[in-house]
Amino acid sequence: MGAVVGTLTMQTKQRRPSRDKADDDLEMTMVCHRPEGLDQLEAQTNFSKRELQVLYRGFKNECPSGVVNEDTFKQIYSQFFPHGDASTYAHFLFNAFDTGHTGSIKFEDFVTALSILLRGSITEKLQWTFNLYDINRDGYINKEEMTDIVRAIYDMMGKYTYPVLKTDAPKQHVDAFFQKMDKNRDGVVTLDEFILSCQEDENIMRSLQLFENVI
Numbered sequence: 001m002g003a004v005v006g007t008l009t010m011q012t013k014q015r016r017p018s019r020d021k022a023d024d025d026l027e028m029t030m031v032c033h034r035p036e037g038l039d040q041l042e043a044q045t046n047f048s049k050r051e052l053q054v055l056y057r058g059f060k061n062e063c064p065s066g067v068v069n070e071d072t073f074k075q076i077y078s079q080f081f082p083h084g085d086a087s088t089y090a091h092f093l094f095n096a097f098d099t100g101h102t103g104s105i106k107f108e109d110f111v112t113a114l115s116i117l118l119r120g121s122i123t124e125k126l127q128w129t130f131n132l133y134d135i136n137r138d139g140y141i142n143k144e145e146m147t148d149i150v151r152a153i154y155d156m157m158g159k160y161t162y163p164v165l166k167t168d169a170p171k172q173h174v175d176a177f178f179q180k181m182d183k184n185r186d187g188v189v190t191l192d193e194f195i196l197s198c199q200e201d202e203n204i205m206r207s208l209q210l211f212e213n214v215i
């Protein structure tokens with residue numbers, strides 16, 4: 001996630017000098033979505049008004065229309081994983097950001113997720129990660145969903161990842177996760193099981209840390 005923000009702000013800096021007034025005017029006419037008041041966002045997130053202003057400037061420079069569609073999101077995200085295919089994982093991430101299921105991410109969606117991922121409590125972060133894994137949003141993580149996510153992460157890391165991954169690594173990973181998380185052995189992981197497992201097992205936490213770094 002930090003990577004995505006990094007790009008937004010980095011590109012803002014790079015592009016600024018070459019911009020002239022005509023570009024800015026053009027950009028203004030292209031803005032079709034304006035965020036809710038900064039006061040409201042400041043109250044809803046863990047960011048200060050100044051931080052929100054900086055984030056918004058970066059967001060608007062990268063996405064002049066004020067919203068990010070899935071293709072744009074994939075393009076931005078894929079830049080960080082040149083050796084792998086990040087499109088599937090970016091698709092899952094996009095859906096987790098797009099909480100209103102509108103097919104686009106507004107600035108409000110973006111900073112709300114960012115606030116949780118960067119400054120939320122452990123429980124908030126775990127809840128967000130649970131929602132990411134719960135692809136069909138039925139309130140449970142089943143083995144297929146976990147397999148899809150873990151496989152997408154392996155695809156994204158690519159074949160140059162060290163240590164070299166074996167082809168059956170995603171399945172082993174999922175089996176190990178599931179065995180630990182599905183406490184009552186009913187074949188699905190609930191939010192409570194997920195949070196409990198992560199908090200009592202440092203290995204799972206460490207694995208999730210790996211996942212957090214790729215968000």
Ligand SMILES: [Ca+2]
Nearest residue numbers: 134136138140
């Ligand atoms: Ca599910």
Ligand SMILES: [Ca+2]
Nearest residue numbers: 182184186188
């Ligand atoms: Ca269960």
